[in-house]
Amino acid sequence: MTMVRQHYAAGVPDEIELPTAPLPDLLTRAVADFPNRHAIDFIGQKTSYAELGELVQKTASMLTLAGVKRGDVVAAILPNCTQHVALAYATWSIGAILAEHNPLAPAKELVAQIENHGGTVVVGWEKTLTDLADLLPGKTIMAVNLTAALPKRSQMLLKLPIKAARAQRNKMRGRVPAHVYSFEKMVASAPSSFVAEGPDIHDVAVYLHTGGTTGSPKAVCLTHFNIMSNYEQVAAWLCELKRGDETIGSVLPFFHAFGMVLSLVLSVGLAATQDILPSFDPDMLIAANKRHPITFFGGVPPMYDRLIAAFDGPNPFTKLRYSVSGAMPLDPELAKRWEEATDSLLIEGYGMTEGSPVIAGSPVSADRRPSTLGLPFPSVEVRVVDPENIDNDVAEGEIGELLVRGPNVFIGYLNQPEETAQTLIDGEWLRTGDLVTWDDGFLVMADRRKELIINSGFNVYPSQVEEAVRSMPGIRDVAVVGMPDGTRGEAVVAALVLEPGATIDLENVRKWTQDKLSHYSMPRSIAIMDELPRSQLGKVMRRSVRDQLQDLELQAGVWKQKLSATGDDLRERATELRDRIEAGMERSTPSEPETDTTPDEESAQEK
Structure with missing residues (x-):
C-alpha cells in the first residue's frame, strides 16, 4: 500500500491503535474533561457536557426501570434532537442495542423492522407515533416532544393563539394514543443513578437499516469495536481537529451511518459543540453558526450548493476550516466554489453502512481529489x-469490485445468514458491490455492480453516462438505468429533469453524447420527469426510477404514460395533467425561505 500511503496528509498514521473501551467512554471522558463546554445547541437551547451527562444518567435509569438490560434492543424513531443524543448514550451505557429508524418511513416498513430486531421499548417522535403506536401491540412506547428541547422562550411563543404559532407547533408535534408514555416525563421522574452491567467492546451497539450491497432491506449489526475503530480512523484522518476546540454542524440524520458517526460519535469524542438541527435548513444553520461558529461541517453535495445560494453577503462561516462530503460524487466545480466562498478545505469521503461507515477519503491537504x-x-x-472471480485481482486501471477488510467492517446482517455469507467473505472481507479502479493510489468509482447495465454483452456504467448527459445545456438532472430489451439484455435509458422552458428529444441527447460515449453506452430512449426520487441524503435512487419507468410505455424513443382506450381513464389523465401544470406554476412562484424545524417530508426514503 506504499502507493496509497505516500498521499497521506502529514501526521496521519498507517495504522490506528485498536480501541479497548466501548462507546460510552467517549461521553464519560468529555464530561470529565470539559464539563462546562456546550455539548449541544439545539435551535438555541444550549446543553453543557455536564448537563448532557446527567440527562444520559437519568435516561439510562429510566430504561432500566422499563426492563431494558444488556443485549436488549431499544428502537429510536427520531429526528436529530437533544433527546436523541441522550437516548443513544443511555442505551449504550446499560449494554443495550440502539436500533435506528427513519422517522419519516412508512408505518408498514417501521413495523417490519421492529419485528425483525424484536425491540420491546420504542422511543419515537410524536408525529411518527400518531399512526404507528397502535400497530405495535405489547411494546413499551414513549413519545418525544421536540418542542421540549427548545429554549423556554421558543416554547412560550409556540403556545400563542395565533395562526403562525399554531402551524409551526403542528409541524413539530403530534397526537399520540393514550397508552403512549411521555419520554420527557419518564426521564424527569427517574432516579439520577442506575445499576447495569454495561457493554463489552465486542457487543453489538447499533442496528442500522439499509438496502445493503444487494438492495434488499436489512439491518446492519455494528459492534462497539466496529464504531470505535471507525472513530479512531476518522479522528486520525482529521488530525488537525483539536479536542475541546471544535464546533460541528450536525444536520445529517443520526439514523444514517454518516450522521451517526459524525454527530453521535466523532463530535462527542472530540468534546465538540454540536449545532444540531432536526433537518437541513440553510438559514437555520447560518443562524446557529452565529451562536456557535462552525469549524467543521459534514454534508452531501446538494447541501453545499444550497448553502452557497443562501449566503446573503459575505461568507458567514468565517471560522470554518474543514468540510467533508459523502454519499454521492462531489462535482469538482462545486468543491471549488465552496472552498472559494468559505476559504476552507472540502474533502470527499467514501463509505457504506457495513463499514461503520467510512472506508476511504481524500487527504486533508492540497492532494485532495x-x-x-x-x-x-x-x-x-x-x-x-474480478467480480466474477473474486480470487483474482485486476490490473491497475482496470475496473473491478472493491473488497475491504479492517476493524470497522461489520459482523453481519441481523437474522440473514445467507446475505451475510454473500457479503462478508470468509467472515472478514466486505464485498462492497462497488466497481472501482486504481488511479495513482486513489480509488475512483466506476459504478454500483447491482446497477451495471449489460447491453449486448458490453458493460455500461450509469455514472459515466450520467456525467456525459448532465453537461448538456437544458438538463438540470439525470439518472441512467437499464430496462429489459429482448436479446440485447438491457437498453440504456436516461431519465431527464429539464431546465424551465427547455425542450430536448432523444436525437439531441444522442448527438451530444456521440463523441463522449461508446456507441453501446449512448441512451436508446429518454424519459422526461418533474424530479428524480432521492434518498434522505439526496442521492438519486436509480431503482425507484426504474420502477417508475415500468408504469410507462416506450413511444418513439420516449417513455410516456400508457395510452388508455376508455374515456374515463383519458379524463382522469387530463385532470392529473392539469393538476401537475398548476402545481408547477405554484412551484415557480417566489415564496418565503423555508424555516421548518422538522425533517423534509419529501426526502423520506433511506439510501
Missing part, C-alpha cells in the same frame, strides 16, 4: 477484484 473515493483509511486493506 474531488470526485474520487480517495485513499483507504488507516488499518483498512482493500482489493480490486
Whole structure:
C-alpha cells in the first residue's frame, strides 16, 4: 500500500491503535474533561457536557426501570434532537442495542423492522407515533416532544393563539394514543443513578437499516469495536481537529451511518459543540453558526450548493476550516466554489453502512481529489477484484469490485445468514458491490455492480453516462438505468429533469453524447420527469426510477404514460395533467425561505 500511503496528509498514521473501551467512554471522558463546554445547541437551547451527562444518567435509569438490560434492543424513531443524543448514550451505557429508524418511513416498513430486531421499548417522535403506536401491540412506547428541547422562550411563543404559532407547533408535534408514555416525563421522574452491567467492546451497539450491497432491506449489526475503530480512523484522518476546540454542524440524520458517526460519535469524542438541527435548513444553520461558529461541517453535495445560494453577503462561516462530503460524487466545480466562498478545505469521503461507515477519503491537504473515493483509511486493506472471480485481482486501471477488510467492517446482517455469507467473505472481507479502479493510489468509482447495465454483452456504467448527459445545456438532472430489451439484455435509458422552458428529444441527447460515449453506452430512449426520487441524503435512487419507468410505455424513443382506450381513464389523465401544470406554476412562484424545524417530508426514503 506504499502507493496509497505516500498521499497521506502529514501526521496521519498507517495504522490506528485498536480501541479497548466501548462507546460510552467517549461521553464519560468529555464530561470529565470539559464539563462546562456546550455539548449541544439545539435551535438555541444550549446543553453543557455536564448537563448532557446527567440527562444520559437519568435516561439510562429510566430504561432500566422499563426492563431494558444488556443485549436488549431499544428502537429510536427520531429526528436529530437533544433527546436523541441522550437516548443513544443511555442505551449504550446499560449494554443495550440502539436500533435506528427513519422517522419519516412508512408505518408498514417501521413495523417490519421492529419485528425483525424484536425491540420491546420504542422511543419515537410524536408525529411518527400518531399512526404507528397502535400497530405495535405489547411494546413499551414513549413519545418525544421536540418542542421540549427548545429554549423556554421558543416554547412560550409556540403556545400563542395565533395562526403562525399554531402551524409551526403542528409541524413539530403530534397526537399520540393514550397508552403512549411521555419520554420527557419518564426521564424527569427517574432516579439520577442506575445499576447495569454495561457493554463489552465486542457487543453489538447499533442496528442500522439499509438496502445493503444487494438492495434488499436489512439491518446492519455494528459492534462497539466496529464504531470505535471507525472513530479512531476518522479522528486520525482529521488530525488537525483539536479536542475541546471544535464546533460541528450536525444536520445529517443520526439514523444514517454518516450522521451517526459524525454527530453521535466523532463530535462527542472530540468534546465538540454540536449545532444540531432536526433537518437541513440553510438559514437555520447560518443562524446557529452565529451562536456557535462552525469549524467543521459534514454534508452531501446538494447541501453545499444550497448553502452557497443562501449566503446573503459575505461568507458567514468565517471560522470554518474543514468540510467533508459523502454519499454521492462531489462535482469538482462545486468543491471549488465552496472552498472559494468559505476559504476552507472540502474533502470527499467514501463509505457504506457495513463499514461503520467510512472506508476511504481524500487527504486533508492540497492532494485532495474531488470526485474520487480517495485513499483507504488507516488499518483498512482493500482489493480490486474480478467480480466474477473474486480470487483474482485486476490490473491497475482496470475496473473491478472493491473488497475491504479492517476493524470497522461489520459482523453481519441481523437474522440473514445467507446475505451475510454473500457479503462478508470468509467472515472478514466486505464485498462492497462497488466497481472501482486504481488511479495513482486513489480509488475512483466506476459504478454500483447491482446497477451495471449489460447491453449486448458490453458493460455500461450509469455514472459515466450520467456525467456525459448532465453537461448538456437544458438538463438540470439525470439518472441512467437499464430496462429489459429482448436479446440485447438491457437498453440504456436516461431519465431527464429539464431546465424551465427547455425542450430536448432523444436525437439531441444522442448527438451530444456521440463523441463522449461508446456507441453501446449512448441512451436508446429518454424519459422526461418533474424530479428524480432521492434518498434522505439526496442521492438519486436509480431503482425507484426504474420502477417508475415500468408504469410507462416506450413511444418513439420516449417513455410516456400508457395510452388508455376508455374515456374515463383519458379524463382522469387530463385532470392529473392539469393538476401537475398548476402545481408547477405554484412551484415557480417566489415564496418565503423555508424555516421548518422538522425533517423534509419529501426526502423520506433511506439510501
